[in-house]
Amino acid sequence: xxxxxxxxxxxxxxxxxxxLAACSNIDRTHGYVPTDDVLAQVTVGADTRETVAExxxxxxxxxILDVGGWYYVKSxxxxxxxRQQREIEREVVAISFNExxxxxxxxxxxxxxxxxxxxxxxxxxxxxxxxxxxxQLFGSFGNFTADQLxxx
Numbered sequence: 297x298x299x300x301x302x303x304x305x306x307x308x309x310x311x312x313x314x315x316l317a318a319c320s321n322i323d324r325t326h327g328y329v330p331t332d333d334v335l336a337q338v339t340v341g342a343d344t345r346e347t348v349a350e351x352x353x354x355x356x357x358x359x360i361l362d363v364g365g366w367y368y369v370k371s372x373x374x375x376x377x378x379r380q381q382r383e384i385e386r387e388v389v390a391i392s393f394n395e396x397x398x399x400x401x402x403x404x405x406x407x408x409x410x411x412x413x414x415x416x417x418x419x420x421x422x423x424x425x426x427x428x429x430x431x432q433l434f435g436s437f438g439n440f441t442a443d444q445l446x447x448x
Contacts, residue, residue: 320376327356328372329387335402338391343399348391365392365401382409 331353338352348366355366369390375381386407394400 322375322381323384324373324381325370326373327368328353329368329370329389329404332404335389335404338399340399340402345353345393345397348399352391363388367391401421 298380307343334352338348343351345366349433355368368391372385373381374384388405390401390403390405392401392403417423
């Protein structure tokens with residue numbers, strides 16, 4: 297066997313480093329969620345849509361009805377090499393308003409093991425309206441099987 301040239305060694309090392317770099321993870325974050333310090337400035341029962349917009353900013357998503365809420369969503373995605381990215385972290389802050397436009401509730405939701413959990417919640421009185429929009433939306437995930445969808 298012949299000797300390995302310096303140029304070949306350099307090419308081999310560069311190729312191995314390139315393969316190693318392609319296997320590293322790439323994290324991307326999308327969206328905005330206000331911090332707890334900012335949310336602490338929002339007073340339930342006193343602040344309005346206008347004051348919340350000044351303190352926190354307007355959200356990218358809002359409720360279906362005008363009397364609904366504002367939703368701030370932030371997601372973190374991770375991709376390894378050429379694999380498809382997957383969501384590894386999600387945080388949702390929901391600020392709901394009553395019919396007069398006054399803050400009624402401030403909630404923070406997270407993602408743990410594919411289920412949504414309430415991280416914090418501030419309410420002035422009991423939730424007489426029933427289940428919130430987010431709980432309706434996320435509550436149905438995992439509650440049905442493929443057989444139920446196909447309904448043979």
